[in-house]
Amino acid sequence: MRTPNDEAACRYASDEITATATIAEFRLGKSTDDRMDNERKLVQAATEILFNDPCRRCVSGITIEGSSLRFFKFLRSHVQCSTGFNFHKEPRQLAWFFLFAMYGSMEALGYDLSVERIPSEADDGTARARYDFRYSTEGRMFQTDGDPISEERAHKIVSRATRVWKVKEIRTNNGQIFEPLEFLPGEKVLKDVWSYRNALLEGEIQAKIFKELRDGAEEAQQYFLTILVDHVVLLSNGERDITPMCPGGKMVEWTRSDSPFLSRSRSSMQACSDTMSGQKPANPEGNALKSSLCRKHVRTVFEGCCKSVYELSDVSNFLRCVTGCAKALEFMQKAGFVHRDVSAGNCLYDPVKNVGRLADLEYAKPHNAMSASEPKTGTPDFMAVEYQLKDWLFYEWDVPSDPTLTGRTPHPPFIVHHLHDLESLCWVYVWFFHFRIPHQSIVKLQETGVDIVKDLHNNIDRSSREYFFCGVNGNGPRSALITRPWPGVKKLLGLLRPLYPSHPPLLAPIGFFMKLQEAYMTIQKADLVQAPDETWRLPVSTTVTGDLYTSFGQLMRDALDSLGEERLPVEKLSKMLDLCSPVVTADTAEVDNDEGAEPGQPPHKKLKMLNNGPAAGRKRGE
Structure with missing residues (x-):
């Protein structure tokens, strides 16, 4: 089965997959292991169809264990499953399903007619x-x-x-x-x-x-x-294309078992769970899908067609990209909106207009309309530290609880705000200087010894694993770069300085973490204000000003000025050691824009599907 990192893309979807109306799995046994095996294979087949064929909106299927039959429907908001029944005694339902598969309209079968x-x-x-x-x-x-x-x-x-x-x-x-x-x-x-x-x-x-x-x-x-x-x-x-919920339907409850079979297949079940974005088994009393969760x-x-930070192959265009995105965040702050999903994939560079653009506003909201119950959104490697922790880092808790005395309460709700967006952009900056290495610097360092290049690669790789490859809850090194920024900033400057001996201003924006710390402390030491919902909140709207964005923008302009007309082409960190080959020279090397195993991007290793035989509609041996 093709997966996201395979060379073939979804334009290569086979005729067999496109022509597959429904899917089915059958086992003679009736045990729990048989049910689980059918579920895994059905999920695999549904995943293959929905991913490989952009013309599909949803897909239906059945599983049979002995004489017990269940109907399934896979949609983008949920998976539904009927109660099992004995189709030997009640064959009418199965007959209707076959008639549906043979004579149902293309749209009813899950095809997108547009x-x-x-x-x-x-x-x-x-x-x-x-x-x-x-x-x-x-x-x-x-x-x-x-x-x-x-x-x-x-x-x-x-x-x-x-x-x-x-x-x-x-x-x-x-x-x-x-x-x-x-x-x-x-x-x-x-x-x-x-x-x-x-x-x-x-x-x-x-x-x-x-x-x-x-x-x-x-x-x-x-x-x-x-x-x-x-x-x-x-x-x-x-009518609008909204994922439906069958009358009286419930979300699927996946089979669980402690049998030896499960212990051998646990990784396969995990693959199914990951494929469906972690949909957990619903409890019998509360597994009805809320209308708001439909999609x-x-x-x-x-x-126009822009390039994301992942696709940029030189430092100058990256700086223009970040400069434009910083301006976009400044305008959003003036409008009172928080983006909540600033990442390397959403920071785009327009090569025609020569300007950076901020994309993907789906999660953007007015700050004054947000509540503490808002779910986390965004890419973990670029999330602000406080947003990952869902807590204030500098708020003093040991204060009187009576807001009439000091204007403060001990526990203001955590609500993401504008500075968290700006911090995310700083993490994008740090990401680029970890995973994009100047080609000419590697060639010059190679002249002093291959071991120096190898040591530098290993140190940068180690640093990247401290700050990135983290989960949604963050980690210690990331938190320290906000709570105690100077040691971390000093370490990063010392690590990266050998790569930019002629352009010190390129690394100056890393020191902006110290200004962010000051801004966070200023907000969290100010008196709280009462919101329309009568909760006491930090005075974000009055303490976050354009000065911080102006300061960041000046750092970007200084960095660009230090380059002049130089583009400063870069290579991926993973290619750094390859440049140590004697056959590579500054004149013959080519910049590789192909994206690889890096955090914040799509999976950095191929997703492996279950080896449970071919999905319905595919020939064996393919």
């Missing part, structure tokens, strides 16, 4: 064994151009299932395609995602931010993506 899978042609006009996809949205048609920019999240069944494509818009006349096929000029990007039902669309959030900025909206727009289309996908009957199918088209 996406068409079409054969692609090679440059010489000959057919080839790969496919493009044609998306219809808001009366406009877009055809994918190349493999997906991103699709890793679609590998989990219960997830946002985000797919991002570079697309070309097709010239149409009242919905009809011209013959021969014509494309409109200009690059565009299409994002297909399953958002929570009550979530605002990105275009709606962006409009609210610009409305709050008033006269500053025009200047702010250059630091955000230009949205051309943003809407919920419609079904053939005109809606959203499609957004952006003007």
Whole structure:
């Protein structure tokens, strides 16, 4: 089965997978182990279909153990399962299922009628064994151009299932395609995602931010993506595509067992659990799906094609990217919004406009509308430390509890705010200087001895594992860089300085962690204010000012000025030792933009699917 890191992308989806209407697993035995084995294989098959075929919205299936049959439905918000019944005694339900599989409409079977899978042609006009996809949205048609920019999240069944494509818009006349096929000029990007039902669309959030900025909206727009289309996908009957819940249905309760079979297969069951984004077995009393947890199918088209930090191959463009994203965060702070998902994947560089843009506003919210119950969002490696801990680091707890005396209470609720977004951008900066190494510096260091390069690589690798590869709750070294920043900053400067002997200002932004500490302490030592919901909160809106963003922006400008016209190409850290080969020189080496095993990115090792035989619709031996 193809996985996210395989060279083949979802354009290569086989005819067998696309033609698979439903899936089924059968075992003669009736034991718990038989049920578990069927569940694992059915999950594997559903994952394969939903990931490999962008034309699928959901998939149905059945499992049979002896004479007991269960119906399953795999959707992007949940997995449903019926109560098992004896189909020997009640064959009518099984007969209806077969009729549904043979004669049901394509949409009822789980296909997305707004996406068409079409054969692609090679440059010489000959057919080839790969496919493009044609998306219809808001009366406009877009055809994918190349493999997906991103699709890793679609590998989990219960997830946002985000797919991002570079697309070309097709010239149409009242919905009809011209013959021969014509494309409109200009690059565009299409994002297909399953958002929570009550979530605002990105275009709606962006409009609210610009409305709050008033006269500053025009200047702010250059630091955000230009949205051309943003809407919920419609079904053939005109209704919005929202994951349904069968009447009286419950979320699936996965079988658990302490048998020897389970101990041998625990890793396989874990793979199933990971694939479905950790959907846990529901308890019998409370496993009904809340309406707010249903997902809606959203499609957004952006003007232009940007590169994320992961894709940037030189320091100068990275600095421009971070500078633009810092300006975007400053405008969001002025509008009163918190992004909550600043990461290397959401910090984009526009090579046409030569400016950085901040993307993915789905989680952005007004700070004054947020509560302590908000779930964590974002990429762990770029989360602010306080956000990971869900606690204030500098708040003094030993104060009188009577707010009428001091204006403070001992336990103000933790609510993520603007400084946490800015800290996330600082972590993006630290990430880049750990995992992107100047090519010319390695070549020069090699002249002093290969062992020096190896030692430097090992030290940077060790440091990267201290600050990154962490979970959602963070770790000690990350916390220390906020609570006691100077030792950590000094260590990082000493570690990275040999790579930038001619450009000291490039490392100066790492010292910004000390300014962040001062800003955090200022906020948490100020008197609390009472919010409309009568809770006592930190005075974020009055203590976070534009001065901090101005200071950070000046550091970026100084770093850019130190480069002048130099681009300073970089290599991945994983390629650093390869450059020690005698055959590599500064004149012949090429920058490798292929992304590898790094934190904050899609899985840094291939996801392994279960080796339980082929999924339904595939030939044995393939």
